[in-house]
Amino acid sequence: MAIDYSLYLVTGRTQIPEGMDYLYSLEEALTGGVTVVQIREKETETNEFLEIALASKQLCDKFNVPLLINDRIDIALAVGAHGVHLGQTDMPIEVARKLLPEGSIIGISVNSVLEARDAVKRGADYIGVGAVYGTKTKALTNPLVGVTGVGPILDVLVDTNVKAVAIGGIKESNLLRVLHGSTSVLGRTLDGVAVVSDIMASEDPQTKSKALRQILDSYKLDIRPYAFSDTITAENLLDSAVDLMNALLEQNPLVHQITNNVVATQSANITLALGASPLMATAPAEAADIAKIASACLINIGTLTPETREGMLRSGFECNKLRKPVVLDPVGVGASGFRQQTVHDLIELWQPSVIKGNAGELAAMVGSCEVLSKGVDSVGSGFRDPVTFVRNMARRQRCVIVLTGETDYISDGEVVVALANGDPLLGMITGSGCITGSCIAAYCGAATNGSKALVSPTTLVGAVTGVLALTVAAEVAARRKDVQGRGTFLPALIDKLSLLREETVRNAAKIKVYGPKASFDDEE
Numbered sequence: 078m079a080i081d082y083s084l085y086l087v088t089g090r091t092q093i094p095e096g097m098d099y100l101y102s103l104e105e106a107l108t109g110g111v112t113v114v115q116i117r118e119k120e121t122e123t124n125e126f127l128e129i130a131l132a133s134k135q136l137c138d139k140f141n142v143p144l145l146i147n148d149r150i151d152i153a154l155a156v157g158a159h160g161v162h163l164g165q166t167d168m169p170i171e172v173a174r175k176l177l178p179e180g181s182i183i184g185i186s187v188n189s190v191l192e193a194r195d196a197v198k199r200g201a202d203y204i205g206v207g208a209v210y211g212t213k214t215k216a217l218t219n220p221l222v223g224v225t226g227v228g229p230i231l232d233v234l235v236d237t238n239v240k241a242v243a244i245g246g247i248k249e250s251n252l253l254r255v256l257h258g259s260t261s262v263l264g265r266t267l268d269g270v271a272v273v274s275d276i277m278a279s280e281d282p283q284t285k286s287k288a289l290r291q292i293l294d295s296y297k298l299d300i301r302p303y304a305f306s307d308t309i310t311a312e313n314l315l316d317s318a319v320d321l322m323n324a325l326l327e328q329n330p331l332v333h334q335i336t337n338n339v340v341a342t343q344s345a346n347i348t349l350a351l352g353a354s355p356l357m358a359t360a361p362a363e364a365a366d367i368a369k370i371a372s373a374c375l376i377n378i379g380t381l382t383p384e385t386r387e388g389m390l391r392s393g394f395e396c397n398k399l400r401k402p403v404v405l406d407p408v409g410v411g412a413s414g415f416r417q418q419t420v421h422d423l424i425e426l427w428q429p430s431v432i433k434g435n436a437g438e439l440a441a442m443v444g445s446c447e448v449l450s451k452g453v454d455s456v457g458s459g460f461r462d463p464v465t466f467v468r469n470m471a472r473r474q475r476c477v478i479v480l481t482g483e484t485d486y487i488s489d490g491e492v493v494v495a496l497a498n499g500d501p502l503l504g505m506i507t508g509s510g511c512i513t514g515s516c517i518a519a520y521c522g523a524a525t526n527g528s529k530a531l532v533s534p535t536t537l538v539g540a541v542t543g544v545l546a547l548t549v550a551a552e553v554a555a556r557r558k559d560v561q562g563r564g565t566f567l568p569a570l571i572d573k574l575s576l577l578r579e580e581t582v583r584n585a586a587k588i589k590v591y592g593p594k595a596s597f598d599d600e601e
């Protein structure tokens with residue numbers, strides 16, 4: 078039987094608001110668009126469980142929605158349920174399969190890639206991946222999978238018929254983040270999400286289910302956010318970048334920046350020079366208000382503190398809600414456990430649109446030993462194949478990745494754009510990476526204005542334009558006669574950026590585009 082797993086309700090009678098009836102709640106949830114129901118009764122005597130399951134079955138039949146039973150094969154048999162959901166320590170799948178009628182659905186909980194492989198081998202129909210986030214509904218004994226941990230588990234299901242739902246702490250406010258982030262490198266996505274408290278504890282389960290449904294349905298439109306990539310060439314990318322530079326001048330986007338205190342002033346000046354408006358604000362209390370008026374947000378962890386960390390968590394989350402782009406600059410992420418944990422927490426809570434870093438920072442983020450860092454700097458000559466590295470990281474993180482260096486590499490998970498502009502002086506001033514982040518945020522704000530997607534397809538152009546504008550301006554500034562070295566370079570850079578003309582960018586741009594399958598070693 079083909080099941081629509083998209084909105085999978087797992088019941089929890091104990092969570093129903095006082096005075097509300099369980100069957101009323103269930104009917105409301107079904108009316109709101111729940112597509113499959115699991116009866117989960119952890120502390121109920123068999124006779125009561127049976128009664129509940131029978132009444133639920135009748136209701137689900139009315140809506141033509143399949144009913145599954147948690148753990149109890151006997152109850153599933155007794156009420157003619159469509160199948161069961163089993164945990165790792167419940168009855169083995171093979172035994173349950175023998176006891177249940179042919180065609181019954183058997184789902185199993187998995188917490189790791191190994192458990193997912195085992196579930197496939199044993200013939201599960203679907204896996205419940207979790208817990209993704211913390212939850213009050215169940216006392217968890219395994220580590221959290223996290224949004225970024227779902228993708229590797231989904232990889233196991235490629236070329237199988239096994240379906241997958243995510244479970245654990247999933248609610249209206251994080252559903253889009255879960256859907257967007259839970260994608261394997263090979264493109265396998267979730268078939269649905271399982272929800273307990275967000276529906277069961279709701280005063281209005283119908284409206285709640287409709288809201289969840291609406292996010293699920295709208296996400297289908299967003300499933301391949303980078304559809305423009307196929308047609309990108311160096312020439313049309315340059316045209317788009319120049320158009321975007323002009324659009325930014327017209328829009329004058331407000332760019333919210335939580336950045337470090339080494340570069341805050343120069344980042345604000347660089348943002349102004351581009352034609353955008355900087356707003357440097359760190360307090361969590363103003364994150365929601367600022368997200369409403371800003372076009373984009375930059376989160377830079379250079380001088381991270383527990384207080385700014387809270388502002389970063391809140392701001393990215395508020396921007397996700399409003400589909401405003403968030404640029405993450407994981408400055409010196411490899412330098413301390415605090416930075417590492419914070420970057421992990423940030424991207425669990427919200428989806429960045431762009432992650433920008435040097436080779437050492439991006440290597441630390443993905444746990445690669447290929448490139449090492451010293452504080453905020455990258456050590457050595459970088460990745461052997463930066464093209465494949467950025468493309469894979471973009472696929473894993475489901476956003477645009479910018480790898481800065483002598484040549485900058487930018488990918489949306491499909492094409493990779495190499496930009497070879499810049500000047501050695503750029504690497505000699507402090508915070509050149511940080512101001513790159515400000516430029517990317519400003520152009521992404523202008524590029525994704527009005528986007529309905531969490532990561533708009535135009536983010537790639539925004540990131541490319543940010544890097545291109547700054548590196549071309551750096552070339553022009555370095556040639557100015559009065560520039561003697563790093564001290565005179567920075568003001569000249571600000572001047573040149575504010576006067577940057579379309580013709581200059583067109584003449585100077587050194588852009589190479591690698592197609593979706595090309596690696597660093599491939600010649601055109």
Ligand SMILES: Cc1ncc(COP(=O)(O)OP(=O)(O)O)c(N)n1
Pocket residue numbers: 085087115117147148162163164165167184185186187204205206207215242244271
């Ligand atoms: C869809 C789905 N996924 C996971 C679970 C958890 O099941 P289990 O590990 O058996 O834990 P309990 O639910 O029995 O506490 C689930 N119920 N549904």
Ligand SMILES: Cc1ncsc1CCOP(=O)(O)O
Pocket residue numbers: 087207208209211212213214215244245246247271272273274275
């Ligand atoms: C049953 C279960 N298994 C893993 S997390 C979980 C509970 C999910 O409940 P909620 O949706 O309320 O977080």
